[in-house]
Amino acid sequence: MGKNRLKDKHTNIRRRLLAVVLVVTIAMMVIPGGNAFYANSIYPVIGSLLANASSWIPFAIGDAFIIISILWLIGYPIYALVHPKRKFLKACGNVLEYLLWLLVWFYWAWGLNYGQPNYYERTNTKPVAIDQQAFSRFAHRYVEALNSNYTVVETKDEEKVKENVMSAYKLQGLNRIRVVNPQVKTMLYTPVASMVGVTGSMAPFFCEFTINGDLLAHDYAASYAHEYAHLQGITSEGEANFYAYLATTQSMDKGIRFSGYYSILGHVFNNAKVLMNSDDYFALYESLRPEIKEMIESDRAYWQERYSDLIGEVQEYLYNLYLKYHRIPEGIKNYSEVIGLIMATEK
Numbered sequence: 001m002g003k004n005r006l007k008d009k010h011t012n013i014r015r016r017l018l019a020v021v022l023v024v025t026i027a028m029m030v031i032p033g034g035n036a037f038y039a040n041s042i043y044p045v046i047g048s049l050l051a052n053a054s055s056w057i058p059f060a061i062g063d064a065f066i067i068i069s070i071l072w073l074i075g076y077p078i079y080a081l082v083h084p085k086r087k088f089l090k091a092c093g094n095v096l097e098y099l100l101w102l103l104v105w106f107y108w109a110w111g112l113n114y115g116q117p118n119y120y121e122r123t124n125t126k127p128v129a130i131d132q133q134a135f136s137r138f139a140h141r142y143v144e145a146l147n148s149n150y151t152v153v154e155t156k157d158e159e160k161v162k163e164n165v166m167s168a169y170k171l172q173g174l175n176r177i178r179v180v181n182p183q184v185k186t187m188l189y190t191p192v193a194s195m196v197g198v199t200g201s202m203a204p205f206f207c208e209f210t211i212n213g214d215l216l217a218h219d220y221a222a223s224y225a226h227e228y229a230h231l232q233g234i235t236s237e238g239e240a241n242f243y244a245y246l247a248t249t250q251s252m253d254k255g256i257r258f259s260g261y262y263s264i265l266g267h268v269f270n271n272a273k274v275l276m277n278s279d280d281y282f283a284l285y286e287s288l289r290p291e292i293k294e295m296i297e298s299d300r301a302y303w304q305e306r307y308s309d310l311i312g313e314v315q316e317y318l319y320n321l322y323l324k325y326h327r328i329p330e331g332i333k334n335y336s337e338v339i340g341l342i343m344a345t346e347k
Contacts, residue, residue, distance in 0.1 A: 014097075035113070036115075042112075043113060051206075063189060065205055066205075067188065110207060113234075146261040150292055161256060162182065177232055208231075211223055238340075239338075262292075
C-alpha cells in the first residue's frame, strides 16, 4: 500500500505540473508578442541545447523516438485490454497524458515559432503585387539564370554544402541556433518519405534536420538549406524555400547555385500557368535548356516510381490541415510563396 500511495502521489504531482505547463504554453500562444519573444529569446537557448546534444548521435534520434512512441501508443492500450490485471481506462489516461507531454515538448522545443511575425513584418519588406507583366519579367530572368548555371551535379558534397549554407545564413543574420558539430541525418523511414514525396524534415523534439536518403545529388544543396532554415526557427515553408534560394544561389560553387535555382522551378511554372497565357507559358518552357527539360522528365519518373498515390494524398491532406492549424492559412500552397518573397526583395 505504501508503494502505491507514493506512486499515486508522484502521478498527481506530475499531472499538476503538466497542467501548469499547458496553461503557460497556451498563454505564450495567445499573449501578443509571446511567440516573437519565444522565437528570439527562448528558442535560441532550448534549440541550441537540443541540437548540440543530438548532433553527436549518428542516426536520426527524433525519427526513432517518433516510431517508438507510435508503437507504444498503439500497443500499450491493447496490452492493457487483453490482460485482465491491467486497467484499460487507466491505460487510456496514461496514453492521453503522454500525448499532452509530447504536445508540450513539441511547442517548447520548436513549435512556438509558428506564431512569430512573418518575413515581411520582421524585415519591414513591402509585399509586391504579382501581376502578369511583373511576373513575366521575373520568370524570364529566372530561366536565364537557371540555364546559365546549369551543370551536372554528380555527388552530394556534404561538407561543401554545409560550409556554404552556414556561411550564407550567418551573412543573412539567420543564425539563432549555433551547433558545434552540425550534421544532417538520413531519414530512418526514407522509403515511406519517398512514397509521400517528402525530401526532408525538421524533427522538432531533438532539433534535428533530416534528408530523404533517395534524394538526388542536384537536389541536395537546396534541400539541406531548406531544412537548415527550419532548424533556425523558420516555420513557413515559403520562407524556408526563400532562405534556401538565397543561400544557394549566392554561392561561389556552380553546383550549389544550380541546385538553388532548380529547386524553385516547379513553383515558377505553377505560377506561370495561372498568370501567363498558354502561348507565353509554352514559350517560357521552350526557353529552358534541353538538358534541364530532360532532367525534369527524369526526376519525375524517378520519384513517380517511389510515390504512392493513396498514401501521398492522405499525407498531403493531413499536412495541409497541420499547416492551417499552425497559422499558415494557405496550407501546402505556402511553399509557392517563395516567388512573392523573391520578387519583393528584388524590387
